[in-house]
Amino acid sequence: MPTKKKILGAAAASLMAVTMLTTSIVADEPYEGYQYDWWGDPVPSQTGYMVDRVVDGIDLGEGTRYNSNEQLQAISDQVGETVEKVTDVGAMLDPMDLFIDTETEKLYIVDSGNDRIIITDTDLSPNVTIMDYFYNPETGQYETLNGPRGIFVFHDSDAEDQNEETKIYIADYENGRVLAVYEDGTIFQQYTKPSSEFYDDEVTFQPNKVVVDVAGNVYVNIKSITDGAVMFAPDGTFSSYYGANRVEQTAQAIANKFWKTILDREAAQNFIQNVPMEFSNFDIDKEGFIYTVTESKSATTDVFKKLNPAGENVFIKLGYSELIFGDMATYYYQNANYGSRISDVDVDEDGVIRLLDYRNGRIFEYTDECDLLFIYGGTGNQKGLFNTPSAVEAYQNIVYVLDQRKSSITTFKRTEFGDIVHEAMDLYTDGKYEEARGPWNEVLARDSNYWFAYIGLGNAEMSQGNYETAMDYFYMNSRGGYNRAFKQFRMQFVRDNFNWFIIIIVAVIVVIVALKMVYKKLKKKKAGGTQ
Amino acid sequence: MRFDLDMPAWKWPFYVARHPFEGFEDLRWKKAYNMKVALVIVFCFFIVTVCQTVMTGFLYNNNYVKIFNIVPLFTSTIIMFFTWVVGNWSLCTLFDGEGKMKEICVVSAYALVPYLITQVVVILASNVLLRNESAFIVFMQYFGIVWSVVLMISAIKTVHQYTVPKTIAAIVFTVFAMVIILFILVLLMSLFQQVYVFGYSIYTELMYRFSM
Numbered sequence: 001m002p003t004k005k006k007i008l009g010a011a012a013a014s015l016m017a018v019t020m021l022t023t024s025i026v027a028d029e030p031y032e033g034y035q036y037d038w039w040g041d042p043v044p045s046q047t048g049y050m051v052d053r054v055v056d057g058i059d060l061g062e063g064t065r066y067n068s069n070e071q072l073q074a075i076s077d078q079v080g081e082t083v084e085k086v087t088d089v090g091a092m093l094d095p096m097d098l099f100i101d102t103e104t105e106k107l108y109i110v111d112s113g114n115d116r117i118i119i120t121d122t123d124l125s126p127n128v129t130i131m132d133y134f135y136n137p138e139t140g141q142y143e144t145l146n147g148p149r150g151i152f153v154f155h156d157s158d159a160e161d162q163n164e165e166t167k168i169y170i171a172d173y174e175n176g177r178v179l180a181v182y183e184d185g186t187i188f189q190q191y192t193k194p195s196s197e198f199y200d201d202e203v204t205f206q207p208n209k210v211v212v213d214v215a216g217n218v219y220v221n222i223k224s225i226t227d228g229a230v231m232f233a234p235d236g237t238f239s240s241y242y243g244a245n246r247v248e249q250t251a252q253a254i255a256n257k258f259w260k261t262i263l264d265r266e267a268a269q270n271f272i273q274n275v276p277m278e279f280s281n282f283d284i285d286k287e288g289f290i291y292t293v294t295e296s297k298s299a300t301t302d303v304f305k306k307l308n309p310a311g312e313n314v315f316i317k318l319g320y321s322e323l324i325f326g327d328m329a330t331y332y333y334q335n336a337n338y339g340s341r342i343s344d345v346d347v348d349e350d351g352v353i354r355l356l357d358y359r360n361g362r363i364f365e366y367t368d369e370c371d372l373l374f375i376y377g378g379t380g381n382q383k384g385l386f387n388t389p390s391a392v393e394a395y396q397n398i399v400y401v402l403d404q405r406k407s408s409i410t411t412f413k414r415t416e417f418g419d420i421v422h423e424a425m426d427l428y429t430d431g432k433y434e435e436a437r438g439p440w441n442e443v444l445a446r447d448s449n450y451w452f453a454y455i456g457l458g459n460a461e462m463s464q465g466n467y468e469t470a471m472d473y474f475y476m477n478s479r480g481g482y483n484r485a486f487k488q489f490r491m492q493f494v495r496d497n498f499n500w501f502i503i504i505i506v507a508v509i510v511v512i513v514a515l516k517m518v519y520k521k522l523k524k525k526k527a528g529g530t531q
Numbered sequence: 532m533r534f535d536l537d538m539p540a541w542k543w544p545f546y547v548a549r550h551p552f553e554g555f556e557d558l559r560w561k562k563a564y565n566m567k568v569a570l571v572i573v574f575c576f577f578i579v580t581v582c583q584t585v586m587t588g589f590l591y592n593n594n595y596v597k598i599f600n601i602v603p604l605f606t607s608t609i610i611m612f613f614t615w616v617v618g619n620w621s622l623c624t625l626f627d628g629e630g631k632m633k634e635i636c637v638v639s640a641y642a643l644v645p646y647l648i649t650q651v652v653v654i655l656a657s658n659v660l661l662r663n664e665s666a667f668i669v670f671m672q673y674f675g676i677v678w679s680v681v682l683m684i685s686a687i688k689t690v691h692q693y694t695v696p697k698t699i700a701a702i703v704f705t706v707f708a709m710v711i712i713l714f715i716l717v718l719l720m721s722l723f724q725q726v727y728v729f730g731y732s733i734y735t736e737l738m739y740r741f742s743m
Binding site (some may be wrong): 037038039041475476479480482483486487490 | 597
């Protein structure tokens with residue numbers, strides 16, 4: 001017997017050693033995956049993404065200027081020193097924006113501190129093109145950028161030749177313009193401060209980010225304007241403001257509203273005006289919806305919104321604007337606020353939304369219905385953690401995060417768990433609840449805290465007509481789902497037990513009537529007895 | 532009198548609930564203050580609040596019941612009720628109210644009855660109603676609260692023999708009095724805690740000295 005015990009003990013010990021070994025191999029992310037439960041409390045969860053590569057400017061090796069040799073000669077003459085065709089990319093300085101052109105699989109990096117655009121591909125291979133001198137056909141001169149902050153690439157299918165098909169829009173911050181260039185760097189349009197009566201002369205025009213819609217309208221995000229993005233028609237004229245945030249309903253704002261109703265218009269004008277927070281970044285999806293994020297310490301209104309072409313927030317109607325994006329709770333530590341500050345948004349080709357929290361260096365991944373999928377990243381010096389992340393982009397399950405202070409791009413690739421969740425999610429959003437059952441069960445086997453799997457399974461049960469099981473799945477996971485399941489369950493229950501309902505009601509009435517009669521008789525007897 | 536007022540003590544709360552205006556006058560006239568019934572009602576108030584937290588249907592339950600903690604529920608019902616009684620008594624004795632502490636306690640408890648009954652109905656209904664049928668639940672909730680508030684005003688008015696404006700002023704100032712009472716209680720508690728810590732540190736210091 002003791003030998004058997006010993007063997008068992010040894011087996012258990014070796015098993016434990018193996019599991020410890022495997023966990024130490026698997027858990028090499030410098031951050032811990034977590035999710036939020038029904039109560040809004042963080043619970044540990046599997047990570048959906050793991051760090052793949054960290055690439056900085058030096059890793060990119062040599063870059064080629066896109067300018068032709070004749071152009072370079074002209075540039076050298078203009079600048080007064082030789083501008084080489086091939087140079088080292090070298091370290092980036094304060095890179096501010098990333099853009100992935102899905103058609104050509106090119107990755108654009110805005111290297112703000114060095115006033116240039118670095119173009120590589122989605123593999124971050126050292127096949128690099130550099131844009132820093134732009135030919136202006138009107139003056140015949142070559143122009144440079146000054147602290148560019150945003151970039152957008154737009155493919156115009158109606159263009160006459162191949163060069164003009166690709167239009168690159170650069171938010172040239174310090175120069176106060178949005179530069180629109182063709183692929184060969186020829187400037188074809190400049191969007192500068194509008195001389196419109198709607199645009200206040202005292203307000204500066206320093207483009208922060210830029211987005212272009214299918215019709216060629218240019219939307220410029222400017223930090224000093226709270227009325228929304230400045231929208232230009234394709235021909236460069238100012239058309240309107242687009243998609244302002246709502247005013248945050250603070251006590252101050254409500255008090256001001258009260259005074260405005262009492263005071264006459266002129267007096268109210270002199271009163272403090274309620275100004276909404278300006279949004280800080282935006283992105284556009286395939287269907288032309290523009291997503292904006294507002295980065296603020298205190299704002300909770302319109303932190304993240306989805307705008308239709310008319311500039312209305314479609315999340316308000318869907319009830320998503322009431323949700324909290326980023327971390328649920330804000331906490332204070334040593335006089336600093338560690339609440340999420342969402343500074344960038346990316347919507348990928350599948351409609352998956354990624355929000356970048358630059359305060360805590362985290363990426364929050366949501367479905368197109370604002371259901372939280374994964375949280376990853378963090379602040380620190382390790383690989384996969386960030387100092388000041390400035391932009392996020394995703395393409396084909398790889399997430400690229402640009403760190404401004406570290407001057408590097410970190411790529412994340414999906415884990416097996418992430419793949420299963422996305423597989424289940426794709427089936428789920430297509431309405432194939434039954435087919436999604438397998439992947440969801442797999443998700444739950446790996447992580448029982450993953451709340452969305454319960455909703456998926458609940459919907460699968462609903463589609464099978466098992467309303468009571470569906471209710472169990474939806475309980476403490478989805479109020480809407482529970483409501484739907486309960487409605488069916490209640491209807492079925494009443495239908496099945498209708499006879500019992502009638503019997504009980506009739507029985508109650510009979511008993512009440514009988515008791516009343518007995519009571520009356522007793523009273524009469526009592527009254528008769530006393531008289 | 533239209534009604535036979537020689538009823539058992541447990542019937543009085545329902546009688547005053549049905550007669551918000553003359554009910555408390557009758558109660559006062561009959562001197563039918565019953566402390567036992569009042570205490571049962573206050574206890575029911577506590578029980579109903581616990582049930583409301585735990586047993587409200589999932590579709591209507593917004594309470595944080597992940598970790599069930601009975602202390603805040605106890606504080607927000609029983610302690611609140613007695614603070615109300617003490618606050619009201621200490622205020623109204625200064626402003627020629629005629630009510631004694633016991634009378635205030637009894638009538639305040641009786642005034643809670645409609646709220647409790649509607650709460651029970653709401654808890655039951657929340658388990659069988661859907662989200663889009665919430666109108667009934669909201670109506671019941673407000674109905675119970677308004678009825679109890681009307682009863683409470685009537686009760687305080689009668690027990691102190693006040694006019695209506697004076698009653699409302701008394702209620703408002705009672706709330707202030709409650710805040711002050713609770714504030715002083717918290718202050719006292721932290722003070723005693725400090726005294727305890729002080730004593731304990733002297734004790735440990737002495738122990739170190741002697742053990743050297």
